[in-house]
Amino acid sequence: MNSTRTITLFRAGLLNPIDSDTWVYIRDGICAVSKGRIIQCGPTNKIYRQFPNIEVISLDGTIMPGFTDLHCHWVQHDVQGVYSGELLDWLQNYIWPEERRFINESLARERAKAFYSDMLRAGTVMGLSFSSVHVGATKIALSEMRGDWIIGNALMAVNAPNYLTSHSCHRYDDLRSVVDDVDGSHYAVTPRFAPNLRAVDLRIAAEIASSRSLLLQTHLAESKAEVRWVKELFPEAKNYTDVYDRIGLLGSRTVLAHCVELDETEWICLAKRRAWVAHCPSSNEALYNSRMPLERLRQFHVSWALASDIGAGPSHSMLHVLQRFFAIHEAAGVRVTSEEGLYRSTLAGAQAIGRDKVAGNFMPGKRADFVLMPGRPRQNELSGWFRDLCVGTIAELEHRPLGTWLGGMQIEP
Ligand SMILES: [Zn+2]
Structure with a gap:
């Protein structure tokens, strides 16, 4: 032949x-x-x-x-850009009630199809996404997948409504049985963020991710109010980054969304652990009119790629993310180039999720x-x-x- x-x-x-x-x-x-x-x-x-x-x-x-989108919430696709304001209010008033609905599997299937379809229409073929707490919805997102995605059910133990925490698989046996049941090449351990988990839960997430060589995704230091709250919740930690670092959660297979409000010791820690940052310029702008200090990422040689963070980000289009990336940093006098924009929205994201040998x-x-x-x-x-x-x-x-x-x-x- x-x-x-x-x-x-x-x-x-x-x-x-x-x-x-x-x-x-x-x-x-x-x-x-x-x-x-x-x-x-x-x-x-x-x-x-x-x-x-x-x-x-x-x-x-x-x-x-x-494109590769290094951080988004597929379950928030339907409410993307509906509100801008304080993170914690937005979560409580809009996002958590919306995510609650994903216990309904026919809704989850319909939404998963729409998510992949819209992503492909906008040119995004790969990425890393949070699901809701529901394992059923997460498996539906994995089975409906078009493109190459890594997805995890959000782990939420505390400081959230019972209608979510009661479905969360943050306990050791629960998380292990989810991990046993999914394709590890498309699954990420997904502690939502420090305020929703206790140190014991974070340790379980870190241990299971590390023992199975799974990606781990979470949020870090998106707003000043969140940083203050974490300080109250974890008085033993030196700072927000240390909450994760002291239990061994940071490594080269960790992706941290945002990193807007870090001090110098935290940047040094991220660099040392070779953790990845998902930079979400349109989301930071929409919720706080804030800017992640790109010059610090560069100064400390921290690895990073761009992300939409829908639903806080107003659009799943990486062209929109790039538009805001160029505009926000240039307005602050920080040089950004087209070459960097393309790389950070394609190959860098592939590297972050371990797909650069096969795509990007x-x-x-x-x-x-x-x-x-x-x-x-x-x-x-x-x-x-x-x-x-x-x-x-x-x-x-x-x-x-x-x-x-x-x-x-x-x-x-
Ligand atoms: Zn997010």
């Missing part, structure tokens, strides 16, 4: 993120795909010589890797998960073109991609 029969050639502009300072752009390129994987990318003339008799699919625009950019051997954007700029217009992709209303940005491909197959959102 002729093996070239299984090869598809996509001709378009190709934009490939390499690191935070570097991307590679080929204005007229071909991405050769076989059995869902990229086998080669390069200038059209060169690739076409290697595969002369294969039909070329010409795409009108530029392809780039599909156009290296041969990786999954052909990509998104088509309008326009095929000249080399000297590239950075401006990328910025222009991020200009517009939320509705425009959520629908800007012209198409999304998973494993070389164009998907119907």
Whole structure:
């Protein structure tokens, strides 16, 4: 059998993120795909010589890797952007009553389908998400998955309504039986945040994640009020970060959302533990008009990637996240570049969740998960073109991609 029969050639502009300072752009390129994987990318003339008799699919625009969203709450997709204000009020008045509804499995299934469909429409193919406390809803999100997601049921033991805590699997045997029952490559241990758990619960989460080599996701220092509350709840800890660190919860497989209100010793601790930060600029802006100090992340060489944090984030579109990322940091006089924006919304997120060997950019051997954007700029217009992709209303940005491909197959959102 002729093996070239299984090869598809996509001709378009190709934009490939390499690191935070570097991307590679080929204005007229071909991405050769076989059995869902990229086998080669390069200038059209060169690739076409290697595969002369294969039909070329010409795409009108530029392809780039599909986005990775390092922190979101799929169960809040329906209420994203409904409110801005104080975190703790927002949780109590909007989010927890909404998440309560996910005990209903037919609602959960309908919402999971809508979440994946909207994510793919917006060009997001991969990510890390919180579920509600309900194991049933979490399993539904795993079984309905389109793209490559890692999801965990939120663990909540205290300081929350009984209608949530009574369904939480924070106890050792409960959490272990959930972990035994799911595919570990798509599951993250998910303590909601320090105020919802006692030290004993956090220790259980850390132990189970570490013994099973699972990702662990939680929140850290999103607001000043939260930091004050954690100080009251955990007087023995030196600071918020130390609440997690003293029980061994921080490591290279830990993803911490926000990290807006940290002091210098906390940044040093995160760097030492090689923990990942999910930076959620649109969410921080929506809830507090606050800004995560990007210059501190850079100063202490802490690893990070971008995230929507829906529902606090007003949109699941990573183009919207990028719009706010550029605007917020530039308004504070902090330099950000288009190259960094692309890398932090694609490959960096893949690295954070351990998928960079199989996805995140156009290296041969990786999954052909990509998104088509309008326009095929000249080399000297590239950075401006990328910025222009991020200009517009939320509705425009959520629908800007012209198409999304998973494993070389164009998907119907
Ligand atoms: Zn969150």
